[in-house]
Amino acid sequence: MSKLPVSGTSAWRFLRILCVVLCYVDGQPTEAAAQKLSMLHAQGPTIVDASNRPVVLRGINVGGWLLQESYILKTDSLDSQARIQQALLRTMPETAVEEFYRQFRAGFITKADIDFIAKQGFNCVRLPFHYDLFLTAAQRRIRTRAMQNPVNLNAYVQALSTWYDQKQLFTDSKNLEGFRITDDVLNWCAANNLYVILDLHAAPGGQGTDRNISDCLVPLDLWKRRDAKGRLIYQDITVRLWEKLSARYKNDARVAMYDFINEPNGMTAANGLAGDNSELNVLYSRLIDAVRAQDDQHLLLLEGNGYGNEYTNLTPDKLRSKDKRNLVYNAHRYWCPNTSTATDPNPNQINLIRNLAAFRDQWQVPVWVGETGENSNEWFSAAVQELNARSIGWCHWTHKRIEGATSLLRVPAYGSLLTPQGRAALLRNSEFRNCTVNKDVIAALMQPTGPPRPFAAHTLPGTIQASDYDLGRNGSAYYDTYAARTDFANHTPTNLGDAYRNDGVDIQEVTEASSKSFAVSHMAAGEWLNYTVTIPQNGTFLLQARLLNTTTTPTKLLLRLNSKSVVGTITAEPTPGWQTVSAGTATLPAGTHTLQLYVEQPGAVVHWLRLAPPGPAMPSGQ
Structure with a gap:
């Protein structure tokens, strides 16, 4: 990052102070934004900072915020954000639904939440987001039409093709909500010396069969849908989105990694795909090349098939991209053994700790557990104890959820999302000040090997x-x-x-x-x-x-x-x-x-x- 020249004049002193106060100038980070954090890179199997000191990223996902997952909101019967929106649109005009979501995103995660995460001792935040937040309001309306009625899907795909060709996608960085929220999170995290992982959680077209995760209109369309010109248009759009994100944040040390695509799944021959991860290889190689073409040297997190864990034909020697620098391989660990002896016969299936460490050592690449949780405190402690012992970073899922026992914060029940009273209660209850701290979860994550401690003060009689x-x-x-x-x-x-x-x-x-x-x-x-x-x-x-x-x-x-x-x-x-x-x-x-x-x-x-x-x-x- 270039700095203003030092001068003894008051004018230069004023300009330097102004530059330090501002967080962005023309979309680029200033000294104030990144003065405590340095750009991370890979040194063999280790993530290190600019001084080559090892950095083990241990953090929290802020899931359920920029993409609503139904179980986090306790709306399981509605399955996905699209179905939640469809239900809302049956009783509310579209403008009212948009306003509700604006208010939800404004209050579900705020600086108070990030401050709290930092105070617990975590050093990073993973930011899962939906690609539609980088569409304009007019573009999102056309997607909403396709979401409401499948007969409108072809029109949406054609619109995407037109916008892509005319370079009308992801261009208004000052007004698009995705950029504005990302900038806020980066500012809040920098104030607390926290790194941020940018996670494309719901990719264009949908990266799998699980609608709750990808909020897809049609499952696996990221890999299948072609436009009138025969292009895999959703893949082109995914590359375009990461090009725009890279252009904006390529010099931003607050960003630890780009998580290209969250949890690809269902990429099997039975679902009409190759079944050997070749489609993932092609897109990941395109994404790597697109980011590196902009002289962006950020760490790039790859997620395997099978919810982020299986890497056949995705190992560094198999990737089509020639640039293998600063790659990190991901695992998502849920409901599996934590013992060091448990192993999978497939060495490229790396959610088990023994496989994870062996993969890192064999390929000399860093590995990181981008999601883990949804279990008991005993499982949490056993998992982080084993991961910490091997200097493998991890990110707990998730920060807050409705009546959630496994998250850091528990949001009080709010009733039904389909009533005005319920929506008002959700907006109110999910504010940081109205949540309950699950101190047992925090203790399990941050003190996994410590002695027992009082949960409450007990004085006798x-x-x-x-x-x-x-x-x-x-x-x-x-x-x-x-x-x-x-x-x-x-x-x-x-x-x-x-x-x-x-x-x-x-x-x-x-x-x-x-x-x-x-x-x-x-x-x-x-x-x-x-x-x-x-x-x-x-x-x-x-x-x-x-x-x-x-x-x-x-x-x-x-x-x-x-x-x-x-x-x-x-x-x-x-x-x-x-x-x-x-x-x-x-x-x-x-x-x-x-x-x-x-x-x-x-x-x-x-x-x-x-x-x-x-x-x-x-x-x-x-």
């Missing part, structure tokens, strides 16, 4: 909510027989109650005395929960538990101090309804201790534990 057990790993803060999903075909949730926390512990919402809270349920024999407690002074305590017996036989729970001595036994007969059970008294020493609730005979749903001074019985409710 007092009441301990059963669901407020310590933060930490399975076998350390708690023990549950099923704490992580490692088989993609097994959809059994680790938390059978699907409430409050994201561990293997099963937690359900309960209502007592007209107040909603949480209770631990489905406890098997041998499972246990630990609670860090502080006892200011030696004392004798009355031990109580509020629970529900869901069986026809007595349940039996043990209270242990520091995993050794049993200080109380809680036995509950099969009585209908909630009951408060006394476990006698115990004399406990002052200090900080671990109180453990151990399941000897299962069947209890436990709401709370209470250690109170001996005397008149305390109320049995909340």
Whole structure:
């Protein structure tokens, strides 16, 4: 980046200050935008900065923002953004739908979200976006017509061809929403010393069969659709879009990587394609050449077939492009084992950690886990522990979602997106200030090997909510027989109650005395929960538990101090309804201790534990 000459005159001092304050001049980054970050590049299998210091990118995806995925919004029956829009258009004029989306994009992710991500210790943000944000409003209207009625698809394709030939695509960088939002994110991230990965999440035409991911009008059209001139027009448009992005950001050190195409999938012979990734090879080689032709040396992230993981005929020796510099190979890791011994017989299938590291070492290229998550805290910790040990970066999916237990932030439920009240509630609830922090998820990601830590402060005498057990790993803060999903075909949730926390512990919402809270349920024999407690002074305590017996036989729970001595036994007969059970008294020493609730005979749903001074019985409710 060129700098203003140093001068002693006030005019030059003023101009230099002005240039530092501004983030962009004619679409190019200034000193203020990139002064803390340097351009990244590949040095063999390692990502390094301009001083050749290794950089391991550990970050967060901001999914569900610039492309709505139905499960993130809890609109699963609507399947994809296009179907959500179609449903909205049945009851609202198009201008109102556009305004709703403008408001949604303005509030779902803001600088407050980026500031929060940085404060947790992450160093990058992956920005998944829809290509239609780089269309003008008039161009998007024609796409909307095709989305509403397939008979309009040919007209949209013909319009795209015309715009492409007349160079009318992606040109208005000052007004196109895609550029404006990207610039905002880059500014917010630079203020926090965070890198940004630009991710084309919904590519023109659709990169796979999964509409929820690509928001395609017709599955796999990126690879199949030809215009009247016989061109694979969506591929031409994808190249044109990356040319425009490269022209704007080629000197921008805040951008860590270009993620060309998110999760290609379904590229099989059964779906009318070669089945050997040759179509991906052709397009990736075109994209590499197009970016490098502009003297853009950014890292380029390639994603394999099969949701970003399979690289047959995409290894560096097979790529048609002759320029193999600064390539990074991606993996998306969900619902698979985290052990270092698990392996896939296909060395080009790299979502398993052993294959991932072997691929990196064989081809001497950096690898990066662009998406991972959607599991339990125990799985998160095991995954990042193994990846961190191998200096492989990763990016958690995702930052926030509606009633989400696996994201950093949980957005309150809002009702129906198809009602004015529901839409207003969604806009309000998804604001950063109205979200709940999932501190257990953050602890699992950022402290995977640390000792257990208090989830809540427990001072005795007092009441301990059963669901407020310590933060930490399975076998350390708690023990549950099923704490992580490692088989993609097994959809059994680790938390059978699907409430409050994201561990293997099963937690359900309960209502007592007209107040909603949480209770631990489905406890098997041998499972246990630990609670860090502080006892200011030696004392004798009355031990109580509020629970529900869901069986026809007595349940039996043990209270242990520091995993050794049993200080109380809680036995509950099969009585209908909630009951408060006394476990006698115990004399406990002052200090900080671990109180453990151990399941000897299962069947209890436990709401709370209470250690109170001996005397008149305390109320049995909340």
